[in-house]
Amino acid sequence: MKLLEYEAKSVFKDFGIPVPKSVLIRAPEEVAPHLAALGDTVVLKAQVDVGGRGKAGGILKADDADAVRAARDLFSREIKGLPVREILVEERLPITHEYYLSIAIDRSTKGPVILFADAGGVDIESAAQEDAGAVRKVTLPPLLTEVPAFLMRELLGDAPKDLAPVINRLYRVFREKDAMLAEINPLVTTEKGVYAADAKLIVDDNALARQGIAVNRDLTDREQEAEKHGFAYVELDGSIGVIGNGAGLTMSTLDLIEFYQGRAANFLDVGGGADQDRVQHAVRLVAGMPDVKVIVVNLLGGITRCDEVAKGIIAAGVAPTVIVRMAGTNEEEGRRLLAEHGYRMLESMDAAVKAAVEAAA
Amino acid sequence: MIYTDKNQGVIVQNITGRQGTFHTALMNEYAREVGGRGVVAGVAPKKGGQEVHGVPVYNTVKEALREHDAAASVVFVPGGAAGDAIMEAAHAGLELVVAITEHIPVHDAMRAISYAELEGCAVVGPNCPGLLSPGECKLGIMPAHLATRGSVGVISRSGTLTYEVVDELTRAGIGQSSIVGIGGDPVIGQTFVDVLERFRDDPQTKAVVVIGEVGGNLEEEGVRSADLPVVTYIAGISAPPEKRMGHAGAIIEGGEGDARSKVQRLKNLGVPVASRPSEIPALIRDLL
Structure with missing residues (x-):
């Protein structure tokens, strides 16, 4: 979750980073x-x-x-x-120079990455693209609690040494606040000293509870409702509702909708082992979006049982057409139940998505 | 097979939890079918002395290892405590930890994986379905009945999408050597590069399917290093651009995060890229 500037600055201040x-x-x-x-x-x-x-x-x-x-x-x-x-x-600070400083997570080295540039400000991205050397970058092992001096020298180059404590303090913020990103742009020098003129802090959604954050503000009301039920849910702007299990399979279903030139209304991953109740909530949630004309359900039963899914779909009893593709655990029973209630079942993911795109056209 | 085989015992961490209990039964059912050792011990703090589906439970990994011979563990410990469980397993000397847990705070994952690597322990996951070598062993939650033994390796960042691809391969009569779900989190232990190295050294594996997702460039790193014929599929082509993570994300990835440019870079490396899962079997057949 992204903190607002004043919230981030209050955290930075607590960790000894000067703010205006x-x-x-x-x-x-x-x-x-x-x-x-x-x-x-x-x-x-x-x-x-x-x-x-x-x-x-x-x-x-x-x-x-x-x-x-x-x-x-x-x-x-x-x-x-x-x-x-x-x-x-x-x-208003009497700025003598603006720098760029951020700490993020590097997937390749599986650890923190610190970025520093001698010229901070709003054009930092284009500067980085034009001149690869404009932003200096060091990665370090996550077990280190401080930035070692040799890496500090590499980061700072000819920049003033009194920036070093700010870098170490921001690294502490990054570690202790479960940050995905901690950024100061610009980090400014004045005659009175160094200041974080702006502040950005994104806290790991998986660590909100231990950071004392009760509600993830980045989510819409419907997304928060979805989170309560354990769904991963994102709203889009098409007319084909999508329910899948697993992020990859659900994403792949969305891609297939695009492949057949349709437009998805949402992304909803019911998660592993969804029972009748969860599926029913999912179907109702998606059916409640105003633009949804048809819902495609794509489930691959591993831990999830197809008969539970079928019961959930039937119990939801919603108006838009529901097209189902499911395979795996208890598939036969699931199919029987859905057929009994007149639902449309298709054998493959391709066929189900194609039918949904046609129904929404 | 890669990472482990049917002769190695397995420990389940948090065996007394709902998922741990359920999947211990399934793993041991599979072990019986293929004549493997399966789960030999479980761990759950303060619950030592119990049994779960006939498997003895210990308070710590070290205690379990005093009574049983095991080389790997499967972690079902919930989010906030999972990092600690991974480190406990590595510290006790296990060579492999498969972390199924989702929602591990990323800082915990970074520290635990970094520590495990120092101890010489390979971490698969977190947030992954685990590892399945058909006919040999299963560590994790993959539905084994979809798989069939053969010569194609599968590596994936997803769970159910992996099953989808495995199902497509099996239906097309193409068997699998090992299937590895490496996990969908930003920081994971074994990456495409690591697993592809294991496949390279595995005489059973003749070709590999790499199933990736939007974000990062680990797929390209893996494919670039691969010495085996590879087919790829990337999910998330239609994903809207991620909510921007400040400037740092864009600078680190140099605008390389989205799926479309990832597909292009894979094609530039001369690797076949399936545009949907159902195309994968035909592309693999061309390589074999």
Whole structure:
């Protein structure tokens, strides 16, 4: 789950990474009493979870005299379709240089990877593409609790040495907060010292509970409902509902829909060993999406039993056409039940998907 | 066969849990069919002294190894404790850990796998269906009745999609040497490269099916290193671009994360890429 900038900065601050002085406001007038402490000019930053926030008009600069008006302006905007409910108002830093720093997970080396660039800011990606040497990259074994000095030297190059503690502190954040990504862009130097001018922190969804996060905000209501039932669920914008077991098989079903030039309404993986109840919930959930015309169910019974799946489909009793393909454990009984209730069963994944695409056309 | 054979005993960690109990029965049913040793002991902290389907339960892996000879374990320990279970198995001297558990925090997986590698222990998974060598041994949860013994190796990041492909192969009369589900998580122990090396050294295996997914470039790394004829299939061509993970994801993968460009890079390596699972048997037959 992605944290908002102010939440990430609060974590960074707890770990000793300097962040600008700031106040979080939920209404324009709330900024007034804090202006004296924030200096002559301030930066107002909309707390919305979008990339390219600055370019989309989510960041304003203002003099103290103008700050309330600027806040009112920003609260009235939508940033890439999202309403602005919270604004982080920060002191404006006298920046002398901007760097880029992030720590993520490298699949190939199965451990952390630290990225550092001498030129941070909004154009870091294009800079990295144009010049492979622009971003320095080191991987390290996950059992190390600190970045060794030789790797620190490799990362920093000619950059000031006082950035090193920030790198080690961000590495601590990364480890202790179960981060998938911890990023500071830009990491800035000023005459007063080093600051994280922006902050990004993505927490591993599998570690939310131990990080004390009760609700995954990245999910829509329907996605949260799905998560409660143990489904992996993503909403798309076609008219063919999809239910499968296992992420790979479900993804492959979606690919096959595209192959036959149809459009999927969703991705729903019921998970391993789904029983009648779970299947019934899954079918109802997908049938409840407004655009769904037909649902294709593709299940391969290993731990999952086909007769349970059939009972779940029948119990859901939904209006859109359900086309079923299932194979594996208790297949015969499942087929018999579905046939009794007049459901359409097809032998192969290809045939079932093709029929669904035709039915949705 | 690769990794292990029917003469090696297996330990099940968290044998008293629902999945552990259920699959211990299935693994031992398979072991009886093929004349293998199967699961010889189970582990569950504070539950030592019990029996599960006739298999004795111990508090720790070390205690189990004092009474039984085993080289591998299958981990059914739930998410937050699974990393610890993997390290326990490696520390006790097992050579192979198959981690079935899903939802392991990725930092736990990184540390446990890194530690296991230091101990010389290979980790398959996490979040995987395990390992099946038809006619030889089964460590994990794969439905064995879909498979049939033969000369094609299968490596996959998925579970049920693997069964789908194995089913297609079996129906087409193409048997399998070993089937390895390496797991779908961002950090896994044995990668395509590692398993392909084992297949290269396995006289039974003549060709390999590599079943990949969107994300990362482990499939390409594996195929590039393979000394065997390989057919690939990549799931997730139609997947919408992942919610962006800041700049770091894009910089690390250099825009290489999506399935379409992955397919293109595999084709550039001269490897046949099936556009759907049902095409795989014909492509394999061309290679054999």
